[in-house]
Amino acid sequence: MSSYGDSLRKYIKENGMSVRKLSIETEINRTLLQKYLSGERLPKNLEEVNHISRCLMLSPAKQENLIECYNRSRYGEKRYEGFLMIRDMLKGLTNFRMHPVAQRESGGNDWNDNAGWDGGAEIKESYVCMGALEVENALRYILKKQSRTGQPWKLQLIAQPEAGNLSRIILSACTGQNVEVEQIICLDEETTEGNQNIKTVYNLLPMLFGSLRYQSLFYYDKKDAHINSMSLLPILILAEDIVMICSYKMDEALVFCNTESVNFCRRQYQQMKQRTSLLTPCFRDDVTEWMSFLQNFMTDLSVAEICIGSIPCVTYSLDESILREILCLGEEGNQCLMDVFAKNRGTFLQASDKKAPINIFEESGLRRFMETGRSDEYPDDWYTPISPASRLRMLEAMIAMAENGYMDYVMVSPENLSLDPNLLIYVNENVVFQYHQDNQLSQYFSINERGVRQSFREFVGFAQENGWLYDTAATTGRMKEILAEYREKF
Numbered sequence: 001m002s003s004y005g006d007s008l009r010k011y012i013k014e015n016g017m018s019v020r021k022l023s024i025e026t027e028i029n030r031t032l033l034q035k036y037l038s039g040e041r042l043p044k045n046l047e048e049v050n051h052i053s054r055c056l057m058l059s060p061a062k063q064e065n066l067i068e069c070y071n072r073s074r075y076g077e078k079r080y081e082g083f084l085m086i087r088d089m090l091k092g093l094t095n096f097r098m099h100p101v102a103q104r105e106s107g108g109n110d111w112n113d114n115a116g117w118d119g120g121a122e123i124k125e126s127y128v129c130m131g132a133l134e135v136e137n138a139l140r141y142i143l144k145k146q147s148r149t150g151q152p153w154k155l156q157l158i159a160q161p162e163a164g165n166l167s168r169i170i171l172s173a174c175t176g177q178n179v180e181v182e183q184i185i186c187l188d189e190e191t192t193e194g195n196q197n198i199k200t201v202y203n204l205l206p207m208l209f210g211s212l213r214y215q216s217l218f219y220y221d222k223k224d225a226h227i228n229s230m231s232l233l234p235i236l237i238l239a240e241d242i243v244m245i246c247s248y249k250m251d252e253a254l255v256f257c258n259t260e261s262v263n264f265c266r267r268q269y270q271q272m273k274q275r276t277s278l279l280t281p282c283f284r285d286d287v288t289e290w291m292s293f294l295q296n297f298m299t300d301l302s303v304a305e306i307c308i309g310s311i312p313c314v315t316y317s318l319d320e321s322i323l324r325e326i327l328c329l330g331e332e333g334n335q336c337l338m339d340v341f342a343k344n345r346g347t348f349l350q351a352s353d354k355k356a357p358i359n360i361f362e363e364s365g366l367r368r369f370m371e372t373g374r375s376d377e378y379p380d381d382w383y384t385p386i387s388p389a390s391r392l393r394m395l396e397a398m399i400a401m402a403e404n405g406y407m408d409y410v411m412v413s414p415e416n417l418s419l420d421p422n423l424l425i426y427v428n429e430n431v432v433f434q435y436h437q438d439n440q441l442s443q444y445f446s447i448n449e450r451g452v453r454q455s456f457r458e459f460v461g462f463a464q465e466n467g468w469l470y471d472t473a474a475t476t477g478r479m480k481e482i483l484a485e486y487r488e489k490f
Contacts, residue, residue: 071466079458183207186218188200197449217279306457314377360460402476
């Protein structure tokens with residue numbers, strides 16, 4: 001895409017307006033406009049960009065194009081693309097659900113129990129697969145062969161999540177099987193001009209939100225040089241006693257299972273693993289594990305910088321009397337949860353010297369909470385619906401926290417940004433994803449990587465400048481209007 005200066009020059013020419021005349025119309029110094037055109041400078045903000053567009057009488061489509069060129073020039077291609085990916089994450093994780101697909105036929109090896117295998121038990125020699133279809137069928141066969149034993153097994157990968165159709169193949173072949181998947185990925189160590197680590201995480205989401213036991217590890221490198229320009233065979237797949245090495249596009253592969261070669265690859269994998277860090281520890285559908293996590297999570301939430309969810313964060317508007325009214329985890333579970341709430345709510349409210357956390361939510365989400373007494377933060381079977389009177393008290397408490405500087409509540413502009421009602425994201429030292437499906441906790445995982453954290457932090461400022469978010473004062477005012485509305489209704 002063209003730079004802001006090139007696009008502005010194009011529209012000035014199309015309009016038939018001189019730079020001198022545009023300077024008069026916009027009341028912007030002519031020398032400064034020349035610097036905009038040359039790329040030496042950029043407008044100070046989007047308000048100035050829109051002012052120039054109006055003076056040029058650009059169509060809405062051209063105005064949007066000029067805004068996009070400005071954002072790309074200001075933030076850089078990598079950073080801007082990262083913002084768009086965060087926007088897509090927030091819109092809906094249904095986009096990342098992958099479903100099993102039928103095996104496709106290829107013109108090469110059939111990769112069934114009678115072709116190239118000794119009764120499906122072992123490979124007698126190495127095989128070369130040519131073409132994406134043959135590579136896919138070979139990998140599907142290997143995965144299904146290991147799963148047919150009925151024994152737990154481990155699949156180990158050194159592969160970028162955006163490589164070929166790897167994630168789709170693994171999910172379609174291994175979902176419901178007794179397999180644990182471990183993946184080593186490369187992340188970009190570059191931070192000064194933005195990196196593409198948020199893109200890598202975006203492409204990991206199918207695995208993270210799938211139903212497999214999955215864990216990823218990472219190492220830093222100059223990703224563009226190490227991965228994108230690599231012409232050798234960068235993907236290693238270890239399926240117990242079978243190894244597949246294939247190209248980045250997964251259109252060529254070598255499959256073998258002789259003991260010496262497999263052991264060599266396994267040693268290389270372990271050596272690389274020793275130099276990695278854990279990216280995504282996962283928690284799934286386990287109440288005991290979830291309760292243990294909750295204690296750490298509530299502590300993290302008390303110092304969270306950013307909270308994103310369709311319904312505003314209600315945790316710190318819950319007092320002891322409301323908790324006693326709604327919790328239904330049994331006497332021991334209720335007391336444990338109340339102790340955690342009390343401890344961390346106190347920590348949160350006492351931290352008056354820290355910058356207020358930002359809570360991004362939808363007006364429709366707040367209204368849904370006021371109508372139903374349900375929050376997205378906790379599974380429905382943990383508590384009974386909150387009473388109308390308590391909902392009013394909680395909204396009053398949220399407004400008080402906003403006015404006293406404990407929390408910056410920020411509504412999204414529904415025309416520009418939407419939030420998945422099942423998704424919650426918290427940003428502190430980690431980026432925590434919490435996903436509910438059918439009103440039950442489905443998945444929770446956290447990502448511990450500086451580039452991803454930084455992308456979310458920068459996204460908030462970008463979204464505010466681009467009008468995707470309302471400011472705090474406008475949001476608080478709207479919350480007061482909704483409170484008055486529901487006081488009358490209840």
